[in-house]
Amino acid sequence: MSLIKKLELSPYRTLGKAQTARERSLEDVIETVREKVLESHAGLVMEARLSRAKRNEVVALVSELIVSGELYVGRLTRKDLAERIVQELCGLGPIDEFLDDPTVTEVMVNGPHEVYVERDGVIHKTSARFSDERHVLELINRIVGSAGRRVDQSSPYVDARLPDGSRVNAVIPPLSLTGPVLTIRRFPRRYSTLDEIVSLETVTRQAAKFLKACVDARLDIVVSGGSGTGKTTTLNVLANLFREDERVIVIEDSSELKLSLDHVIYLQTRPESVEGKGRVTIRDLLRNALRMRPDRLIIGECRGAETFDLIAAMNTGHEGCLSTVHANSTRDCLSRLTAMALMAHESVPLNVLESWIGAAVDVVVQQARVDSGARRVVEISLVGVSRGEVKTVPVYDAQRSLSGAELPDFFSSKVRPEVSETLKKALDNLNGGDAS
Numbered sequence: 001m002s003l004i005k006k007l008e009l010s011p012y013r014t015l016g017k018a019q020t021a022r023e024r025s026l027e028d029v030i031e032t033v034r035e036k037v038l039e040s041h042a043g044l045v046m047e048a049r050l051s052r053a054k055r056n057e058v059v060a061l062v063s064e065l066i067v068s069g070e071l072y073v074g075r076l077t078r079k080d081l082a083e084r085i086v087q088e089l090c091g092l093g094p095i096d097e098f099l100d101d102p103t104v105t106e107v108m109v110n111g112p113h114e115v116y117v118e119r120d121g122v123i124h125k126t127s128a129r130f131s132d133e134r135h136v137l138e139l140i141n142r143i144v145g146s147a148g149r150r151v152d153q154s155s156p157y158v159d160a161r162l163p164d165g166s167r168v169n170a171v172i173p174p175l176s177l178t179g180p181v182l183t184i185r186r187f188p189r190r191y192s193t194l195d196e197i198v199s200l201e202t203v204t205r206q207a208a209k210f211l212k213a214c215v216d217a218r219l220d221i222v223v224s225g226g227s228g229t230g231k232t233t234t235l236n237v238l239a240n241l242f243r244e245d246e247r248v249i250v251i252e253d254s255s256e257l258k259l260s261l262d263h264v265i266y267l268q269t270r271p272e273s274v275e276g277k278g279r280v281t282i283r284d285l286l287r288n289a290l291r292m293r294p295d296r297l298i299i300g301e302c303r304g305a306e307t308f309d310l311i312a313a314m315n316t317g318h319e320g321c322l323s324t325v326h327a328n329s330t331r332d333c334l335s336r337l338t339a340m341a342l343m344a345h346e347s348v349p350l351n352v353l354e355s356w357i358g359a360a361v362d363v364v365v366q367q368a369r370v371d372s373g374a375r376r377v378v379e380i381s382l383v384g385v386s387r388g389e390v391k392t393v394p395v396y397d398a399q400r401s402l403s404g405a406e407l408p409d410f411f412s413s414k415v416r417p418e419v420s421e422t423l424k425k426a427l428d429n430l431n432g433g434d435a436s
Ligand SMILES: Nc1ncnc2c1ncn2[C@@H]1O[C@H](COP(=O)(O)OP(=O)(O)OP(=O)(O)O)[C@@H](O)[C@H]1O
Pocket: 105, 188, 189, 190, 191, 197, 200, 202, 225, 226, 227, 228, 229, 230, 231, 232, 233, 234, 374, 375, 376
């Protein structure tokens, strides 16, 4: 039963009492207040759906409108009336409580009868239920609609980012056979410094120092890992090590990265309009970014043909680029990059593309999620080409101790002598040198 229906049946409703000029139905009052609030504070309402503090701001705003408009409904106190209106404006129904809960990092609605949440990296099934598929669909459209996106028969899946940074994905029938599926990754607690991820034991202090040396040396780094393994977080941490005087251009599908640097330009792709026009891809943005005098380029995630252009940029003097790739090992990461670059130019021979990627990418940082839910850098490998073959040499492995790993020849010949010297020192330190 809808909230409005429930209220109509409520014993507090002044049934039989003649309505005064200002006494209105709850529905009517909600509509009046909703219009006023959305007119001037649509963004705040959206944020309030995911943030308790913002919700309180909406309660204050609505209370003001109730007082100034002298609105009342039956015997509802102003406070109750304000709360009911805010619930209608900002509520997300059965998943409300999870979005209020700071320990929940992900909310997953698999059709009307299954809602899962992730806490501390572990997934739990909840008892929350929606009434039917329409109920889920309504919620999806409310959420993605306020981020300017939509989902319907003609575009049955959608990605959106909410104002608080949370990421939303929805896919509906006929693509989903499970009914409408909604996945909300709560605005993640962004660990933004090396010290933070060292204290989470994602990387050892020595490995962190080595990564810093790689960033300082302007190496091209790809963070690789499965889904939700913390790739974007590590990318964010590495990017925060850039020098303040560098001009950084960040290109993403849906904006996630937030750098604590001054000179950063964030670009985001655009899906096509209802008429099928105006689509702007990562590839388009990357090509444009090359004309923006970047010192550093970041592609949030390589997923397709843009890989070709990123590799081209890395090979033509754009040093110190960063990106992430969805892959389960360093080797897999390089194969994925090759396959994706091939999407752009199928006529380029595979071996040419491979050695081109080997020449472009300097370091692969492999991430994984361990059973406890923690995220780990499991391997750091140097990449290069030797006698036409792509070589990868792990210099850090979280499981095996790699003492004695040296800077491989193929790598020394790939970088400038001073970079090679710096990296040799960083490697010595990584191999059990000073633990400070
Ligand atoms: N080093 C870390 N330690 C603990 N939790 C982390 C760490 N890095 C990321 N997380 C958490 O893991 C979740 C996923 O992080 P992130 O978005 O960085 O992963 P991802 O690999 O980029 O995911 P996707 O595959 O969706 O792109 C977030 O909730 C984040 O807070």
